[in-house]
Every structure is written in C-alpha cells, then in structure tokens.
Amino acid sequence: MTDKRPMEHVAEIIVDKIKDSEDVKESADNLGKALLVTTTAIKNALLPLAALNYGIEKARQYFETKFSGELSEKVKEIPPEDIVDPKPYIAAPALQGLAFTHEEESLKELFLNLIAASMDRKKSALAHPAFVEIIKQLDPLEARLLQKIISYNGLIPVVELHYEKPDKRERLTAYRHLLNVDYYEGGEKQSAANVPAMVDNWVRLGLVVVDYSVSIPADSAYGWVEEREEFLSVSQQNSEGHKVVISRGVLYRTDFGENFSAAVGVTR
Numbered sequence: 103m104t105d106k107r108p109m110e111h112v113a114e115i116i117v118d119k120i121k122d123s124e125d126v127k128e129s130a131d132n133l134g135k136a137l138l139v140t141t142t143a144i145k146n147a148l149l150p151l152a153a154l155n156y157g158i159e160k161a162r163q164y165f166e167t168k169f170s171g172e173l174s175e176k177v178k179e180i181p182p183e184d185i186v187d188p189k190p191y192i193a194a195p196a197l198q199g200l201a202f203t204h205e206e207e208s209l210k211e212l213f214l215n216l217i218a219a220s221m222d223r224k225k226s227a228l229a230h231p232a233f234v235e236i237i238k239q240l241d242p243l244e245a246r247l248l249q250k251i252i253s254y255n256g257l258i259p260v261v262e263l264h265y266e267k268p269d270k271r272e273r274l275t276a277y278r279h280l281l282n283v284d285y286y287e288g289g290e291k292q293s294a295a296n297v298p299a300m301v302d303n304w305v306r307l308g309l310v311v312v313d314y315s316v317s318i319p320a321d322s323a324y325g326w327v328e329e330r331e332e333f334l335s336v337s338q339q340n341s342e343g344h345k346v347v348i349s350r351g352v353l354y355r356t357d358f359g360e361n362f363s364a365a366v367g368v369t370r
Contacts, residue, residue: 236307251355266344276339
C-alpha cells in the first residue's frame with residue numbers, strides 16, 4: 103500500500119528513525135555526528151520526490167533500516183575532529199540519487215562514498231557537486247567497468263579496428279575504443295558491444311581522455327588485441343577481403359577524473 107502521508111512528514115520520520123537507531127547510539131562521536139549533520143540534507147533531498155511517487159516507499163524503508171549502518175562503514179575511520187558538515191549542494195542531491203539507486207550496489211556505493219567524502223575535512227575539497235550528476239549518468243554495469251579503468255594512474259592501451267581496402271585509399275571503422283577489460287553480471291561475462299559508447303560517455307563527462315595520435319612504445323602493450331573476441335569477430339565478418347588494420351592509442355584519466363576517483367572511494 104502506498105504511503106499517502108505528506109512527503110515532509112515521511113522525511114521527518116526517516117530522520118527520527120536515524121537519530122534513534124542503535125547504530126547511532128553505539129557508534130560514539132564520529133558516526134553519531136556524521137549521521138546527525140545529514141538529517142537536514144535528508145529532508146531537503148526527499149522533499150523534491152513528492153512529485154515522483156515511484157519507489158518512494160522502498161526509499162523510505164532503506165533510509166529507516168539500512169542507511170545509518172551503511173554510512174557508518176564509510177565514516178568509521180574518520181577521526182571525530184575531521185568530520186565536517188557536508189555541503190548541502192552535494193549532500194542533498196546525493197541523497198536524492200541514493201533514494202533511487204539504493205538497490206543497485208555499484209551506484210549505491212558511489213553515492214555513499216561521495217557523501218562520506220563530503221564529511222571528511224581531508225577529502226571534502228575533492229567532493230565536487232558535478233560528481234553527483236556523473237553518478238546519475240552511469241548505469242550499474244558501466245559504473246563497475248569505470249571503476250576498473252579510473253583506478254589506474256597511467257596510460258591504458260586502447261585501439262580502433264578498421265577495414266582497409268586493398269588500394270589503401272579508404273578505411274571503414276569496424277570497432278572503436280577496444281579495451282582489454284571484461285565485466286560480469288551474475289557471474290556471467292557481459293557483451294562488450296556497449297563499451298565504445300561507455301568510453302564516449304566518460305569522455306563527455308570529463309573523466310578520461312582518448313588519444314589515437316600517440317601510443318605506448320612497447321609492442322607488448324597491445325599484444326592482447328588479436329586474441330580479443332571483438333577482433334576475431336571483426337576478422338570473421340570481413341567478407342570483402344579487406345585488411346583489418348589496428349590503430350593504437352591511449353586512454354588516461356583527467357585531473358577531474360582523478361578527483362572523482364578519490365571522492366567516490368575508487369582510489370585512496
């Protein structure tokens with residue numbers, strides 16, 4: 103049955119539940135303070151959901167029963183003297199995003215880590231308000247793959263595959279942004295068909311740069327290409343006898359991407 107009470111009343115109930123939870127009572131200064139300073143942000147984040155009733159009952163249950171315990175794990179290592187009030191323009195939209203994504207583990211973790219970073223005096227400067235919108239523009243599988251990529255501080259080999267006519271006057275792109283990474287859902291390997299679009303999205307969000315004008319000098323850096331399923335598929339589909347040409351490039355995270363990685367707990 104859908105809760106028909108005014109959204110403000112629902113938000114107040116959630117806040118009271120968090121204040122009274124055993125997690126807060128047993129967590130001494132750091133967790134207790136961290137949770138209490140978010141109560142206003144929770145109310146502000148949930149009020150805009152009044153016009154979007156879908157999923158609000160599940161969100162209410164999450165904030166009542168799980169939020170305090172899960173946030174406690176994120177902030178328990180922060181010394182009490184380093185806990186600060188989160189900036190409302192980060193905490194409020196992050197909590198609103200959490201209301202919609204708490205059932206998706208990879209996205210929930212990013213939001214919780216961002217909220218915790220905004221409460222840590224030593225990390226709060228890294229918590230940019232744009233990071234909330236970045237997380238909102240990722241799907242769960244994409245978020246898991248991004249964490250693999252963005253955790254690496256260096257050049258990552260990336261290639262494009264082209265069909266080249268025998269006269270070498272024309273090339274047709276067969277596959278863009280091929281990376282030597284795999285990702286899984288439910289223990290099963292997922293198709294890499296959407297990876298090129300994901301990389302384009304990360305570039306659009308300012309997290310990474312892809313550059314095919316430079317490459318890693320060592321041939322071994324690209325030794326994996328011809329063993330990838332994507333390369334074998336392109337080769338098998340080459341019905342006109344064109345040569346399959348590999349264009350080498352690099353992918354690396356931006357400074358903005360490095361801050362995002364640190365703020366959402368991908369790197370320490």
